[in-house]
Amino acid sequence: MARTIEREGSVMSVLNLKVNGRSHSVDVDPATPLLYVLSDDLGLHGPKFGCGLGQCGACTVIVGGQAIRSCSTPVSTVAGAEITTLEGLGTIEKPHPLQKAFIEEQAIQCGFCANGVILTAKAFLDRNPKATEEQIRQAMSGVLCRCYTNTRMMAAIQRYAKEVRA
Amino acid sequence: MNRLNTRKGWTPEALAALEKARVSRRDFIKGSGALLVGFSMAGLAGQWLGSPRSAAAQSLAGAGSNQLDSWIAIAADGNVTAYAGKCELGQGIFTAQTQLIAEELTVPFDRVKLFVCDTALTPDQGTTSGAQSHPTNFNQGNLALACATARETLLERASARLGVPGDQLVVSDGVISAKADPSKKVSYGELVGGKPFAIRVNPGAKRKPASEWTVLGKPARRVELPALATASFEHVQNVRVPGMLHGQVVRPPAVGATVVSVDENSVHGLPGVVKVVVKKNFVGVVAEKPWQALQAANKLKVTWTPGVGLPSHGTFYEHLRNQKPTRDTLVVDSKDVEEKLGSSAKVVKATYHYPYQMHGSVGSSCAVADVQAGKATVWSPTQAVYPLKSTLAMVLGMPPENVRVIFRMGSGCYGINGADTVSYDAALLSQAVGKPVRVQLTRKDEMAWENYGFPFVFDQRAGVDADGNIVAWSHESWFASLGSRPGTTTPGNVVTGLLVGFEPAEFKARTPAPDPTEFDNRLSAAPPYVTGCVNGKCEGLGTVASQRVLTHEVRSLFWTGPLRAPSRLQNTFANESFMDEVAAAAQQDPVAFRLRHLRDPRLMEVVKSAAKAANWAARPSPRPGIRRTGVAAGRGVSCVLYGGDNGYVAMIAEVEVNQATGGVAVKRLVLASDCGPISNPDGLRNQMEGAALQGVSRTLLEEVTWDNQKVTSIDWKTYPPLFLGPDVPKIETVLINQPNEQAMGAGETAISVVAAAIANAIFDATGARVRQVPFTPERVKAALSARA
Numbered sequence: 015m016a017r018t019i020e021r022e023g024s025v026m027s028v029l030n031l032k033v034n035g036r037s038h039s040v041d042v043d044p045a046t047p048l049l050y051v052l053s054d055d056l057g058l059h060g061p062k063f064g065c066g067l068g069q070c071g072a073c074t075v076i077v078g079g080q081a082i083r084s085c086s087t088p089v090s091t092v093a094g095a096e097i098t099t100l101e102g103l104g105t106i107e108k109p110h111p112l113q114k115a116f117i118e119e120q121a122i123q124c125g126f127c128a129n130g131v132i133l134t135a136k137a138f139l140d141r142n143p144k145a146t147e148e149q150i151r152q153a154m155s156g157v158l159c160r161c162y163t164n165t166r167m168m169a170a171i172q173r174y175a176k177e178v179r180a
Numbered sequence: 181m182n183r184l185n186t187r188k189g190w191t192p193e194a195l196a197a198l199e200k201a202r203v204s205r206r207d208f209i210k211g212s213g214a215l216l217v218g219f220s221m222a223g224l225a226g227q228w229l230g231s232p233r234s235a236a237a238q239s240l241a242g243a244g245s246n247q248l249d250s251w252i253a254i255a256a257d258g259n260v261t262a263y264a265g266k267c268e269l270g271q272g273i274f275t276a277q278t279q280l281i282a283e284e285l286t287v288p289f290d291r292v293k294l295f296v297c298d299t300a301l302t303p304d305q306g307t308t309s310g311a312q313s314h315p316t317n318f319n320q321g322n323l324a325l326a327c328a329t330a331r332e333t334l335l336e337r338a339s340a341r342l343g344v345p346g347d348q349l350v351v352s353d354g355v356i357s358a359k360a361d362p363s364k365k366v367s368y369g370e371l372v373g374g375k376p377f378a379i380r381v382n383p384g385a386k387r388k389p390a391s392e393w394t395v396l397g398k399p400a401r402r403v404e405l406p407a408l409a410t411a412s413f414e415h416v417q418n419v420r421v422p423g424m425l426h427g428q429v430v431r432p433p434a435v436g437a438t439v440v441s442v443d444e445n446s447v448h449g450l451p452g453v454v455k456v457v458v459k460k461n462f463v464g465v466v467a468e469k470p471w472q473a474l475q476a477a478n479k480l481k482v483t484w485t486p487g488v489g490l491p492s493h494g495t496f497y498e499h500l501r502n503q504k505p506t507r508d509t510l511v512v513d514s515k516d517v518e519e520k521l522g523s524s525a526k527v528v529k530a531t532y533h534y535p536y537q538m539h540g541s542v543g544s545s546c547a548v549a550d551v552q553a554g555k556a557t558v559w560s561p562t563q564a565v566y567p568l569k570s571t572l573a574m575v576l577g578m579p580p581e582n583v584r585v586i587f588r589m590g591s592g593c594y595g596i597n598g599a600d601t602v603s604y605d606a607a608l609l610s611q612a613v614g615k616p617v618r619v620q621l622t623r624k625d626e627m628a629w630e631n632y633g634f635p636f637v638f639d640q641r642a643g644v645d646a647d648g649n650i651v652a653w654s655h656e657s658w659f660a661s662l663g664s665r666p667g668t669t670t671p672g673n674v675v676t677g678l679l680v681g682f683e684p685a686e687f688k689a690r691t692p693a694p695d696p697t698e699f700d701n702r703l704s705a706a707p708p709y710v711t712g713c714v715n716g717k718c719e720g721l722g723t724v725a726s727q728r729v730l731t732h733e734v735r736s737l738f739w740t741g742p743l744r745a746p747s748r749l750q751n752t753f754a755n756e757s758f759m760d761e762v763a764a765a766a767q768q769d770p771v772a773f774r775l776r777h778l779r780d781p782r783l784m785e786v787v788k789s790a791a792k793a794a795n796w797a798a799r800p801s802p803r804p805g806i807r808r809t810g811v812a813a814g815r816g817v818s819c820v821l822y823g824g825d826n827g828y829v830a831m832i833a834e835v836e837v838n839q840a841t842g843g844v845a846v847k848r849l850v851l852a853s854d855c856g857p858i859s860n861p862d863g864l865r866n867q868m869e870g871a872a873l874q875g876v877s878r879t880l881l882e883e884v885t886w887d888n889q890k891v892t893s894i895d896w897k898t899y900p901p902l903f904l905g906p907d908v909p910k911i912e913t914v915l916i917n918q919p920n921e922q923a924m925g926a927g928e929t930a931i932s933v934v935a936a937a938i939a940n941a942i943f944d945a946t947g948a949r950v951r952q953v954p955f956t957p958e959r960v961k962a963a964l965s966a967r968a
Contacts, residue, residue, distance in 0.1 A: 026451075043451065043471065050471045054426075059418045060411035064542050064591075065623040069896040072542055100411035113409040120401060120862055123870055124270025124592035125408030126415060126543040131904065148906075155905025158896065160542040161270055161592040162873035164908050166866065 029093040033058070034102030044090035049073045051089045052099060060100030060129045064158070071130030071157035075099050081137035100129045103136065112136055112174045119170040123161035130157050135171045143178045150175060245303045248333070248377040251326035252285075256373030258354040260285055260292045264323050265305025266313040267297040267563060268404065270592045271927050272863035273313045275403045279859055280318060283396035284327030284388055285334075286351040287368070297565045297587030307564040307665065309595070309742060311826055311925020318859060318923035320387065328385035330377065337371045390857050390919030397919070399862035404589075416561045416588035417546045417620060424548065424616040425454055426470040427609035428477035430463040431625050431675070434487025434889035435737065439463060446481035456480065457612040462679040464609050466617055474622070487889045490737055497533050501637050501658050503734040505689035510696050511706050511729035512714055520652035520726035524643025528765045532754040533952040534636040534935075536884035538627060539743055540899060543591030545598030546620035549606035551576060556583045556611075560603040561590025563665075568600055570668040575604050575680060576611055594874070596631045596665050596674070596741040604676040624894040629675040631741030632884055634659045638754035643726075648766040650777055652726035653710055655755065659747070660736035662687075675739060687735050701824030704748040704932070705729050707755035708821060709777040721780035721821060738884070738891065744874065745928040748823055749935070753953065756818040756936030760801065760943060769798040770817050770940065780821070782854050782918075786830040787819050789914045790852035794832035801944040808946075808967070812837045813847075816940025818933040827929035828854040828916075831872070833937035834909075837945045839964055842957030845907055846876050846938060852914040855924040861915055868930040869911045875934025876909065877902035881954050 027044045030037060033056060040055045047066075052058045052075065061084050064072030068083040075084045076098040104110035109117065112132055122128050131154070138153040139145060145153070150171055159167060245251070253261040262281045268274035274296060282289045295301050297308070305316065317323040331351070338356035339346045342364050349356050357365035367373075390397060407413035432438070442463060444456045452472030457464045463482055467473035491499045521527055548559040556576055562568045565585040573580040585603075593599055598621050610617040636659045643652035663673035663684040671677030672684045699712040699719040706712060710727040712720020720727075745752075763773035771791045778784050790796075794815065803814055814837070819830035834848040849872045858864055881901055884893045893899035935953055943949050948963035 042469075046469075046471045050469065053418070054420075054470055057420060058411070059414065062415070062417060062543055062591075063620055064544070065895060067623060067895055069623075070542055104410055106406045106410050106412055109406065109410055116409045117401075117405055120405060120866060122270075122402070122405055122408050123272075123866065124589065125404070125413060126417075126541075126591035128408055129411060132409070151905045153905075155903055157904045158542050158901065159904060160540060160594070160874070160901070162870045162877065162902070163866070164873055164902075164904055165869050165911055167904065168908065 027090065029089060031089070031093060031097060032095065033097045034099060040089075042089060044088060046089050048075065048084040048087045048089045048092055048097075052084060058099050058101055062126055062129055064126070064130075070127070071134060072127055074130040074133045076133055076137045079137060079140060081134045098133070100132060103132070111177055112171070115170040115174040116167070119166045119173065121163055121166035121170040123163050127157065127159040131159065131167055135174070139175055139178055145175065147172060245305070245322060246380050248326055248329050248379050248381050250303045251323060251381070252330045252377070254330075254368045254372045256369050258287070258291070258367050258369035258373065260287050260354075260368075262292060262294045262323070263302040264294060264296050264317060265302050265565070266317055267308040267565075267587045268589055269308060269563065270589065271867055272402055272860060273308070275400050276859040276863060277317060277323060278403060279396045279400050280324060281327055283393055284324065285331055285354070287354040289395055289400070291354065299565050299569045299583070299585045304566040307567060309563050311822065311928040314855065314859065314923040314925050315826060318857075324387060325383065325385055326381050328387050329379070329382045331388075332382065332385050333377060333379060334368055334371055338366050341366055341371070396859055397857065397917075400860045402863070414588065415543070416548070416559055416590045417543055419548045419559045419588055419618070421548055421550060421616040424618055425466050425468060425613060426473040427464050427466045427606065427617045427619040428473040429605050429619065429621070429625060430465070430477050430480055430482055431629055432461065432484055432487070434484070435490060435891075436488030437484040437486065440483040440485055443481040447476045447479050450476050450479065455613050457609055459608060460679060460681045462608060462676060464605065466609050466613050470618070470620070490886050490888050490890075492888070493886050496635070497637050500635060500660055500734065503658075503660075505691065506658075506732040506734050507688055507690045508693035509731045509733070510693040511701060511731070512696060512699055512710065512712055512720070513728045513730070514713065514726050516726050517652050517654045517728040521641060521643040521654065524651055525646045526644045526765060528642045528644065528758075528762045530640050530758055530761050530949075530951060532636075532638040532640070532757060534750040534753060535953060536632040536635045536738060536740075537743060537878055537882045538630055538632050538884055538893065538899065539594045539597040540627065540882075540901060541591040541593055541597045544621040544623055544626040545602040546590060546618065547599075547603040547606040548616060548618045549603070549610040550616035551607055551610040552614050554578055554582055556607055557586065558583070558603050558607055559586050559588050561588060561593065561599040562603055563593065563596070563599065567666065567668045568603055571666045571671040571677070572603065572607055574682070575671050575677065576607055594744040595633075595746065598626045598630050600666055601629070601674040601676040604671065604674070604680070608676070608680065627894050627899060628891040629739065631663055631674060631739040633743030634661055634740050634747060634750065636750040636754070640754060640758040642758065642762045644762060644766050648768055650709060650724050650762060653707060653724050655705065655707065655729045656731075657705065657751070657754070658732045658734065659750070660734050661740045662736035663739045664741045673741070693730060704751045704820055704823060705731055707759065708780070708783055708819065709759065709774070721783055722777050723779055724777060737886075744871070745822070745932045748820065748928065749932045752818065752820045752932045753935040753939070756820070756933065757939045757951065760816065760936070760940040761949065764801050764943070767800045770801055771796055772798055774817065774819065782828050783819060783821055785916060786828045786852040786854050787817070789916060790830040790832050790850050791817065793852065793912060793914045794834070794848070794850040796832060801940065802947040803944055806945070806947055809839055812839055812945040814941045814943070814945025816937045816942070816944055818937035818940060820929070820932050822925065822929040822932055825924075827924040827926055829929040829933055831930070831933040831937040833934070833941045835938060835941040835945060837942055837960065839946060842959070842961035842964065844880060844938065844942060844955055844960060846880075846909040848910045848912070849934075849937070850912045850914070851930055852916060853926060853929060854916040854918055855926040855929065856921040857919045857923055858915055858917045859923070864915060864926055865913045867927055868913050871928070871930035872911050872934060873902065873908065875931040876938070878931070879935040879938050879953055879955060883954050
C-alpha cells in the first residue's frame with residue numbers, strides 16, 4: 015500500500031516492507047533497487063552490492079520462496095511480499111542448519127558472497143528437497159565466489175541437502 | 181531494526197576511542213545500534229571489549245614495535261589483549277595469530293582478544309601482502325617475539341614473587357605454579373593485571389618449541405566464521421556513521437582523458453544531491469542516499485578530452501616485446517649461455533604469453549571517510565593502514581598525525597584491488613562536504629581502473645646434451661607496469677591519486693642491465709633448475725650451471741600492481757611449461773626429469789609427495805597411443821619455491837580435453853606444500869584449495885580486454901570467471917609439516933603452479949602445447965591443429 019508524495023521533482027513513496035517477519039515503513043523513491051533499501055534504510059548486513067547488474071548473486075534475498083537479485087529489483091515491486099535476508103535464517107547463537115553446515119565445513123573465506131550462496135541454496139532446496147547433487151550444482155551456477163571456496167561450499171550445501179532428504 | 185546491540189559491554193576506554201574517532205556516544209546510541217566504529221567486530225564486540233584493560237593505553241604507547249606494551253596487555257582478570265598489524269582479509273590470519281598468542285602465553289584461545297590494523301591502536305606492520313604475514317609474525321620477531329618476551333617476563337616476575345627458580349615453574353591457563361608445590365601459584369592478572377609491562381621486546385626471548393604446542397599447529401576454526409555465515413559480521417561495506425552521506429565518482433571515459441568542463445546544472449534539482457566535487461580530473465557527486473548519488477553520477481555532464489589512444493589488443497604482445505624504453509634486470513648470468521646453447525646436442529625454444537588479469541573482487545571496493553575540522557578518520561579495506569595514513573595525508577593536504585585509518589575487511593582482495601583508491605575517493609568527497617561520506621564503487625569503476633596483474637611475454641631456450649641433461653637455460657621476459665601500491669609517498673600509483681594531480685612512481689629506464697651482485701630470485705624468474713651462481717655464491721636450487729635470466733620492464737597502458745602471486749605466477753607458468761617441453765624433447769618422465777635437475781631436498785620432497793599422492797605413473801609426455809578425436813585425458817606436474825625463499829609447492833593436475841570443442845575440464849588437482857611449521861592445518865588447506873581453484877579460473881578464463889580508447893572488461897559478462905556449480909575439480913592437499921624450520925607464506929604458493937600444471941596435462945593428453953593464458957577453447961583448438 016503505497017502513499018505517493020511529490021517532493022522537489024522526485025516521487026517518494028511510503029512503502030511497507032515485510033523483512034524477516036517484521037514490518038517496516040520506508041519513505042523512498044519506488045524505483046530504488048531493493049538492495050539499497052535493505053542495506054541503507056534498514057541497515058541489514060546480509061544483502062551486498064557486488065555488481066549492481068544481477069550477475070554475481072551477492073545481493074540475493076528470498077521473496078515468495080524465490081531467490082532474487084535485490085540489486086536489480088525495484089523496491090516497489092516487492093512491497094507487501096515476505097522478504098528473507100541472511101539475517102532471517104539464524105543467529106550466531108542459533109544458526110539455521112544450512113548456516114551451521116557452512117560453519118562445520120569452514121566453507122567461507124572473506125564471506126562477501128556467503129549471503130548469495132546460502133540463500134540461493136536455501137531457496138532451491140526448499141522447493142526441491144530431493145534434488146540430486148548435479149541439480150544443486152546447476153542451481154548454484156549463477157553465484158560467484160572469488161576466493162574460490164567452491165569445494166567447501168558445495169560440501170556444506172550437500173551436507174544440508176542430505177539432512178533435508180533424511 | 182535493532183539487530184546489533186553491540187554497545188553492551190563497551191568500556192570507558194572503548195567509548196573514549198569512539199570519541200577520538202569524533203563520533204559521540206550520543207550519536208552512537210542514536211545510530212540504532214547498527215553502528216560499529218572504533219575497533220569492534222560485529223558479534224565479537226561485546227565479549228571482546230569487556231576486558232578492563234583495552235585500547236586506550238595502546239594508543240598512548242604509540243606505534244612502536246620494540247615496546248612490549250605495543251603488542252600485549254594483560255588485564256586484571258588475566259585475559260590477554262594483543263595488537264598486530266597483519267589484517268584479516270579472509271585468509272585466516274586473525275585466527276592463526278590468535279592461536280600464536282594463546283600458545284606462547286599459555287592461555288586458552290578464547291581468553292585472547294586481538295586487535296588488528298588501526299593506526300590509533302596497533303603497531304605499524306606495513307602491508308598485509310606477499311604471503312609475508314607468517315614470515316613476519318610467526319618467526320623470531322614481531323608478534324611471536326613479543327609473546328615470548330611477555331611469557332618470559334611473567335615467569336621471571338612469578339619466580340621472584342614465589343621464591344621459586346624459573347625452571348621449577350609451570351604455566352597453565354595463565355596461572356604460574358611451582359612444579360613441586362602447586363599451592364604456590366600466581367596468575368598473570370595478579371602479576372601485571374591492568375598495568376603496562378614497560379619493557380622492550382627481547383630479541384633473544386625463547387619461543388615455545390613446536391613439540392610443546394597444543395593450540396598452534398592444530399586445526400582451529402576461523403573466529404569470524406559464525407558471524408559471516410549469519411550476516412552479523414561488519415564488512416567495510418556495512419560501516420555506517422551518523423550523519424553519513426553517499427558518494428559516487430565519475431571516472432574518465434577513456435584512458436588518459438582529462439576534464440574540460442563539468443556542468444553542475446545537469447544534476448541541479450535531482451533528489452538528494454548535496455554537492456558536485458571537482459578537483460583537477462577527479463569528479464564525484466555526494467548525495468543523501470546511495471541510489472541518488474548513483475543517479476546523479478550517471479546524469480552529470482562532464483566534457484572530457486579524448487583519450488591517449490591504446491594499441492590494438494590483438495597485437496598487444498608484439499607491442500609489449502618491442503616497446504621502448506625498457507628497464508632491464510639480470511637475475512643471473514653465467515656469461516656462457518650462447519656458447520653452451522651453440523654446442524648442445526639439442527636446443528628447445530618456446531615463447532609464452534600471459535595477459536593482464538584483474539583482482540575482480542566480488543564486492544566492489546568501499547570506504548567510509550569522516551574528514552572534518554582538519555582531521556580525518558577513514559574506515560578502509562586497505563592492506564596497508566599506515567602507508568595509507570601517510571598518502572591520505574598527502575591527498576587531503578593535512579599532517580599524517582591528523583589521519584586515522586581503521587581497517588575493516590572488505591571483499592576478498594588478492595592484492596591491490598580498489599581498496600586504496602576508494603579510500604581516497606571517500607576522503608576527498610568527505611573533505612569537500614565536511615561530513616562523513618561512504619563510497620562504494622560501481623562494478624565498472626572497479627574493473628576498468630584497478631591495478632591489474634602484469635602481462636608478460638617470455639622467450640625460453642634450453643640446451644640438452646646427448647644424455648638428456650639440461651646444460652644451458654636462457655629465460656628472457658618482457659612485462660608492463662604502471663603504478664602499484666602507493667606505499668607511504670606515492671598516491672599517484674592508483675587512479676584517484678593521479679586524477680587529483682599526483683604522479684605514479686617514476687619509470688627508470690636502464691639498458692643494458694647491470695651485472696647482478698647477488699642471486700635475488702624474489703619474483704621466481706629464475707627456474708628452480710639453475711645453480712643461481714653469482715659472484716661465486718650458488719643459491720639456486722638446481723644443477724644447470726650455464727644460465728641467464730634477463731627481464732625487460734616497460735611502461736604499462738593500464739594501472740598494474742600485486743595480484744596474488746605477482747610475477748611469480750607468470751614466471752612459473754613459463755618456467756614450468758618450458759621444463760615440460762624440455763622433458764618431452766628429451767623423452768623423459770616430467771617428474772623424474774625435474775628431480776634429476778634439482779638439488780634442493782625440500783623442493784624435491786614436495787614434488788615426490790604430490791606425485792605419490794596422485795599415483796603418478798612414470799613415463800614421458802605425451803601419453804602413448806593418443807587418438808586425435810574425442811575426449812583425451814592427461815596429467816601434468818609443476819613446482820616452485822615461491823619468491824625464492826617463501827614456501828615450497830608442487831601440483832599434479834589431471835585434465836580432460838574435448839578435442840572437438842577445445843574445452844578443458846580440470847578433474848583433479850593434487851597439491852603438496854611445505855611452508856615450515858604449520859599454524860592451522862585446516863586454514864592452510866582452505867587457502868590452498870581456494871588458490872588452486874582461483875588459479876583454474878585465471879588459467880582457463882580470465883583476460884582483460886580493451887578497444888582503442890578504454891578497457892572493455894567492465895563486468896562479469898565481459899570478464900567471465902569461474903562461477904560456482906559444475907566443473908569443480910577434486911582438490912587434494914598434502915601438508916608437509918616442518919616444525920623446526922622457519923615459518924613461510926602459503927597464501928600465494930598454490931596459485932603459482934596451476935597454469936603450468938594444466939598446460940602440461942593438456943600436452944600429456946593430446947600432444948598439443950598451449951602457450952598463451954587463458955587457455956580458451958579457440959587457443960586449445962589452434963594448438964590441437966598445430967600438432968605434428
